[in-house]
Amino acid sequence: MARNPQPSDDEIDASMTHICRCGTYVRIRKAVHRAAALQKGGAA
Amino acid sequence: MSATLRNKPTAPINQSRRRLLIGGLTASGSLLVGLPVSSLLAATQADPGKNQIGWFVEILPDGKVIIGVAQPEIGQGVRTSLPMLVAEELDVAWESVQIRQMPLGILKTADGYTWKYGGQGAGGSTSITEAWPFLRDVGASARRQLMQAAANRWQVSLADCRTEPGVVICDAKGQKLGYAELVTEAAALPVPEEPAPLKDATAFRIIGQPKSVIDAHAIVTGKARYGLDTDVSGMKYASIERCPWLDGNVASLDDSAARAVPGVLDVFKIEGPKPGEPYFILASGVAVVAESTWAAFQGRKALRIEWDRGPHSKESTESFWQQCEALLAAGGQVVRNDGDLDAALASAAKVVEARYQQPYVNHAPLEPQNCFAHVQENSARIIAPTQMPSGASRAVNEVTGIDREFISVEMTRVGGGFGRRLTNDYVAEAALVSRQAGGIPVQLVWTREDDVKNDFYRPAGMHELKAAVDAQGKVTGWTHRLASASKYYRRAGVEADKMFEAELYVDDFPAAIVENLRIEWLAVQSGVPRGSWRAPAHTANAFVVQSFLDEVAHASGQDPLALRLALYGENRELPYGQHGGPTFNPWRLSRLLQHVAKEIDYPRKRPAGSAVGIASHFTFGGYAAHAVEVTVGAQGELSIDRIVAAVDCGVVVNPRGVEAQLQGGTIDGLSTALNLQITVKDGQIQQSNFHDYPLLRLAGVPRKVECHILPYGDSPTGMGEMGIPTLAPALANAIFNASGVRIRNLPMLDQLQRAMA
Numbered sequence: 001m002a003r004n005p006q007p008s009d010d011e012i013d014a015s016m017t018h019i020c021r022c023g024t025y026v027r028i029r030k031a032v033h034r035a036a037a038l039q040k041g042g043a044a
Numbered sequence: 045m046s047a048t049l050r051n052k053p054t055a056p057i058n059q060s061r062r063r064l065l066i067g068g069l070t071a072s073g074s075l076l077v078g079l080p081v082s083s084l085l086a087a088t089q090a091d092p093g094k095n096q097i098g099w100f101v102e103i104l105p106d107g108k109v110i111i112g113v114a115q116p117e118i119g120q121g122v123r124t125s126l127p128m129l130v131a132e133e134l135d136v137a138w139e140s141v142q143i144r145q146m147p148l149g150i151l152k153t154a155d156g157y158t159w160k161y162g163g164q165g166a167g168g169s170t171s172i173t174e175a176w177p178f179l180r181d182v183g184a185s186a187r188r189q190l191m192q193a194a195a196n197r198w199q200v201s202l203a204d205c206r207t208e209p210g211v212v213i214c215d216a217k218g219q220k221l222g223y224a225e226l227v228t229e230a231a232a233l234p235v236p237e238e239p240a241p242l243k244d245a246t247a248f249r250i251i252g253q254p255k256s257v258i259d260a261h262a263i264v265t266g267k268a269r270y271g272l273d274t275d276v277s278g279m280k281y282a283s284i285e286r287c288p289w290l291d292g293n294v295a296s297l298d299d300s301a302a303r304a305v306p307g308v309l310d311v312f313k314i315e316g317p318k319p320g321e322p323y324f325i326l327a328s329g330v331a332v333v334a335e336s337t338w339a340a341f342q343g344r345k346a347l348r349i350e351w352d353r354g355p356h357s358k359e360s361t362e363s364f365w366q367q368c369e370a371l372l373a374a375g376g377q378v379v380r381n382d383g384d385l386d387a388a389l390a391s392a393a394k395v396v397e398a399r400y401q402q403p404y405v406n407h408a409p410l411e412p413q414n415c416f417a418h419v420q421e422n423s424a425r426i427i428a429p430t431q432m433p434s435g436a437s438r439a440v441n442e443v444t445g446i447d448r449e450f451i452s453v454e455m456t457r458v459g460g461g462f463g464r465r466l467t468n469d470y471v472a473e474a475a476l477v478s479r480q481a482g483g484i485p486v487q488l489v490w491t492r493e494d495d496v497k498n499d500f501y502r503p504a505g506m507h508e509l510k511a512a513v514d515a516q517g518k519v520t521g522w523t524h525r526l527a528s529a530s531k532y533y534r535r536a537g538v539e540a541d542k543m544f545e546a547e548l549y550v551d552d553f554p555a556a557i558v559e560n561l562r563i564e565w566l567a568v569q570s571g572v573p574r575g576s577w578r579a580p581a582h583t584a585n586a587f588v589v590q591s592f593l594d595e596v597a598h599a600s601g602q603d604p605l606a607l608r609l610a611l612y613g614e615n616r617e618l619p620y621g622q623h624g625g626p627t628f629n630p631w632r633l634s635r636l637l638q639h640v641a642k643e644i645d646y647p648r649k650r651p652a653g654s655a656v657g658i659a660s661h662f663t664f665g666g667y668a669a670h671a672v673e674v675t676v677g678a679q680g681e682l683s684i685d686r687i688v689a690a691v692d693c694g695v696v697v698n699p700r701g702v703e704a705q706l707q708g709g710t711i712d713g714l715s716t717a718l719n720l721q722i723t724v725k726d727g728q729i730q731q732s733n734f735h736d737y738p739l740l741r742l743a744g745v746p747r748k749v750e751c752h753i754l755p756y757g758d759s760p761t762g763m764g765e766m767g768i769p770t771l772a773p774a775l776a777n778a779i780f781n782a783s784g785v786r787i788r789n790l791p792m793l794d795q796l797q798r799a800m801a
Contacts, residue, residue: 013743019734021410021460022119023711024704025745 006036094228097186099146099161100130100179103227107210109136112146114161115171116431118461120764121701122171124258128697129175132250133183133243136223137209143258148433148453157448159434166431166458167466167576168623169664169762172697176759184240189230194221196229209249245695245758254700271429271456272489274416279485282477283340284314285347286329286498289727290571291319292354293328301346307339308332310481311347314473319355319571322536324442325469325476326498326573333481337489356571357727364724365401367568368506368527372399376525376566377541380550383560385512388521392512396599398592399508401789402528402584403721404501404572406737411459412495415474418485423450424475425485429458431465439468440475463576467500496737497729500575501722503529503547505568507588512560513600519611522558524548524589527566531574543567547581549622553589553630553662556618557611572724578712579765582663583772587717587790590659590773594780604777605641605658609634624664624761632756633660636669636690639752643688644671650782653677654685657778659770666766667692670710670774676783680797684714684775686748691767695760696753702763706751709767715740717772721791 004011012032020028096102102110111127123143131141149160162178191205194212198205198219205214213220245251262268287293299311316328332343389395416427417440424446430436433453441448458465474488490498505528512521530543544565555561577583593611597604612634617627637660644656653675660669673686691706719738723730731737772790780786785799 009747016742019410019739019741021408021739022704023708023715023740025711025740025742026707026749027704028742029745029747 001032001035001039005039007032094231097189097227097231098182099149100182101134101186102144103223105224107140107222107224109134109141109210109223110144111141112161113143114146114149114164115175116164116166116429116433116455116458116461117145118166118431118458118465120166120171120461121257121698121704122166124255125172125698125701126175126179127258128250128255129179130183130186132248133180133240134187135207135209138250138253138255140210141258145455147455148437150434150437150448152449164433165435166461166764167463169666169764169766172760172762173665176695180242181239184242185235186230188240189233189235190223190226192233193226193229194219196233197221197226251697252695252699255698256700269456270411270459271414271416271427272411272459274427274456274487276416276418276427276485279416279418279487280309280333280335280481281337281340282331282333282474282481282486282488283337283344283491284329284331284473284477284488284494285344285349286327286494287316287351287354288497288729289351289353290356290359290573290724290729292357292727293352294330294349295352296350297330298348299330301348302332302343305334305339305343305346307335308343309334311343312480314476317534320534322534323467323469323500323573324439325473326500331477331480333477333484333486340489341491353727354571359571359727360725361403361723364504364529364568364570365506371527371566371568372506372508372525376527376564377544378562378564379544379548380555380561380563382555382562385521385523385560385562388512388560389510391514392520393515394513394600395510396513396592396596397508397510398595398788399506400588400591401506402504402587403723403790404504404574405577405716405720406496406499406501406722406731407460407462407464407577408496408737408739409458409460409462409464412492413464413470413490414488415471416485416487417471417474417478418483419444419446419475419478420483422446423452424478425452425454426471426475427454427456428468428471428474429456429465430468430471431458431461431463432468435466436468436471439472443472443475444479462578463580464499466576492734493732496722496731496733499722500531500573502577502580502583503531503574504570504572505529505547505584507584509588509592511592511596513596517600517602517607519554519558519596519607521560522554523562523564525564525566527568528584529568529570529572529574531576531580533570533574540567545622548585549581551618551620551622551625551628552585553628553633554611557613557630571727572722572729578709579663579768582661582765582769583713583716586659586661586663586769587772587776590661590770591776591786591788594657594773594777595786598780605637605646608637608658608660620662624662624666628662630662632667632692633662633669636660636667636692636754639754640669640671640688640690643750643752644673644686646671653782655778655781657774657776657781659773659777661769663766663769665761666694666763668706668766668770670770672771672774672778674775674778674782676779676785676796676800678800680783680785680794680800682779682796684746686750687746687771688750688752689767689771690752690754691763692754692756693761693763693766694755694757696755697760699753702753703751705763706753706767707749709765710749710751710771711740711745713768713771714745714775717775717790718744718792
């Protein structure tokens, strides 16, 4: 996110390649978008 | 697994136990034999301190509340949800709560052992269900003690006092005192016999509110302690090179090169169970003890071992399915027989028949098995990620002979349980290694390869279903014949005619709904070890039953949703004698199905190639349904466009936790159905790591996964396992509706592409 502060879903898919065994991927995606919004200075 | 195996207290709670658990140290003499309490202790203090009310509640001078958690945390969120029950009835602000993990607590009695802190264990999705009366009682009783202490000070009666979070108030006298000022007196007061009153649900401030994981910050900053994080000063490390052939053994060993590896301290054989004997550990092999895990792994690589290939060296996945087909060609053990199935089949307007296959699968917890053990002459200290701490204590006793009174078990967080850590074989291994290496503190570590190749896998099986449908579309007959490798294999105390109980729950839908019904089981012989895997038997049976229901619907020209609603019928309780009973209300499945159908706009006709599939199932007391929307391309490319999941787990304690389990179960079901299987060739497990056991990654998850919670009634059921069984059949049904291709054998892999090529 330092290099790509507003990633798209496709970009998130391509770079978040770790395994989450508890299946929290949906919330990880949401968290990345939230981090992008926070970084931009908008509402969380 | 059955909740009854855990020997938990059931409401109403025996009064002497209440006094013990809530009122403090002293137990009634008739219950217990004297014992060195300190010997049972690990990290925390021996007796409740002066700021503690019983074992579970400590109130610090600054008003912070420490609530003890007696259950193992395996990622199901009990470290958050169980303290919510205590905090609610204790009446404290959630923000003031911290938690402390309690170790195993057992006490010696005249004729065995009993629980010190109540039952402890994570299995069968029972923690919340069993804690609901117990921990609320703990909180309410502690609150009453605090109120009584204040009442005594103010010289008023208990009835004149009330609480606001953290404070006792007497309006008549205009007095208030914080819990911190009262706790020492409160802890010393006698505990009344009658239970403290519980809050009405309308007064809940905490239960039912979404709470984030209480130690989320510790987890994401690396401070949370999992088994692998255990670091005891002076401890060594060990790893075991296990025989790669099922039930094989070491024929000859040359350890000279291994001993020469820098850091290696010791090498010795580990003797596993003989073929057919109960699994106290999974396999025979050679242990390497070293200064570091790296040195231990390098030592293993330098071992020169000739293996005895054992009695299963000809077993393969192909031979397993051939055995299933041969068994299904003949009659099996009839485990349920209602009405006259043969007559129903003979007089049917339509008979529908299909076979399904479920493979072995691995638990694949992200934290491989590991355990710290320090076995000395007459005592042992165990630090382990385990789902059954009492089983851990028993396992150490069995392999060392040390009295359980002197075996302490501390529970770390568990990096994924899924049923793997119900069995404490890795604890037994660590104890054996510690003793054999000279009674040293040692951490036994499994590699990922060890974990994939050595497991109590989910049982594999071949299912044959047949249904009779009359001219009106009513299902008049149903038979389910299953040839499988029972998970009770080599479990002590299970008779041959009871092995089916692990594989088929005879009161599962459509029993008691379809009048003429026969359930049959056939025992498949396999050298592969089997055990409980998240929602045991339910993932397999929900897949086949819910897929077959759709096949019956299509064959008889009915809509799959309408057929289910007709079968599930009215709001009523049917008997359910297996785990999750005592009753099952199929109407609660209808309610969920109608909800997901509405959310996904089930009646809307999708363009060619796109369609919706549904499924619903009752698992261990909870109800769940999935609706999945897919698009199948011309070459069989599968796009999962949307998943709508719904659960009814009774009363919701932590909605954020329930949602997490529903999402997690959905992803687990998807990952397993799409890509996962464990195969056998020449008596060896073929897979070894995540390149050939490819767990789903983020890119494989649909963009739209929606979770809905529909509460019901006045008590909670569990949630750890309810979300997984219905995903796979809903997906298979959607794929059929979109493409005409019926997938009956899991995992799906590239079957869709090959079918449409």
